Amino acid sequence: MQRRSIKPFRAILLLGLGLGLGATAALARDAALLERGKYLMNGVVACGNCHIARGEQGQPLFEKGLSGGMVFDEPVFKAVAPNITPDPETGIGKWTDAQLAKAIREGVRPDKSIIGPPMPIEMYRHISDQDLAALIAYLRDQPPMRNAVAKSTYAMPLPPSYGPALASVAAPSVKDKVKTGEYLARIGHCMECHTPRSPQGRLEMDKLGAGGQTFKGPWGESVARNLSSHANGLKDWTDAQISKAIRDGVDRQGKPYKPPMGYGFYRSIKDEDMAALIAYLRSLSPMP
Structure with a gap:
């Protein structure tokens, strides 16, 4: 009787170990994704170069994170970098991952409006699926900052789209x-x-x-x-x-x-x- 009772216990133990190893592997993948997002954001992609809040002399206000407000005053547009922190009211806190992906890589907001320059959508269409997921993971990990910024205005026509919808992009x-x-x-x-x-x-x-x-x-x-x-x-x-x-x-x-x-x-x-x-x-x- 004892030997027969060990079998279900052993099965439960092995199942528990399997679930634990699976969870550990998932956490490792999430950590690796976040680390890649951190490297990209704080390196070559440099989203903060535009989206970090700025003082009156243009100095970065790092304590306000990626809460936007930098103004790009050009002959054909006056663009204001938006708040891309997870604040639900003034940032991207209510956006789904799919909506974030479409905004970054295709230039379309959740309300279907088109994102204009200087956001480099033509370039971002080449971001690979893995790197896109890493960037979104990094944005989700940022502290939410409440900062309402003005809307961008354009004296030039924005394209109806930057190209067909993207299914998958490989590095x-x-x-x-x-x-x-x-x-x-x-x-x-x-x-x-x-x-x-x-x-x-x-x-x-x-x-x-x-x-x-x-x-x-x-x-x-x-x-x-x-x-x-x-x-x-x-x-x-x-x-x-x-x-x-x-x-x-x-x-x-x-x-x-x-x-x-x-x-x-x-x-x-x-x-x-x-x-x-x-x-x-x-x-x-x-x-x-």
Whole structure:
């Protein structure tokens, strides 16, 4: 009788161990996803460069987190970075993961309205499913901050959509350094600033990386430099000089660049990702 009674006990014990191991594995996956989201957010994607609340002189108010308010005053739009903390009234607290994903990658809010520039939706359409989930996990993990911001206004027509609905997006193979660099440059929206815009505010993709956009702010004016392989661009720069410019915000002579480039975020980019980014920049066609 004793030996027969052990069997159900053993089955229950094994079931419990299986459930425990499954829960542990799930927690490990969640932790890894959150860690990836943290790396992306505080590195190459640098959402905080626009969405961190700012003071009167443009200084980041880190204690207010990603509660928005930064103003982008351009000839064809006056955009205000929204609150993307989990606050239910002024942020994204009531949005589902699917709604967040559609807003980030397709530029469509839950109310079906279209998100306009400078949110780089054309670039974010390339975010892989895994990285998108990681970014959403990070946003969910942030403290909610109540901060109502003004709506953006546009003197230019917004597109009805940025393309067809996306079912699934895969990341490139890490074995292909240039493709990996292109992927990182896209989700880091490098070309959103470093590509000229037409008078209608659209990126001139046939001049990818040629620079020339002017950004006004408390710092005065700054002009996005040429990132192509042209002599006016990065042709004569070493990899170390490019890396230092991206991470530290200084030119080859050590002179500081002006904002709005997110140097404080980019210094967190891992060496292997920086090498891939540089390989991609080297591959750009020369643009005068």
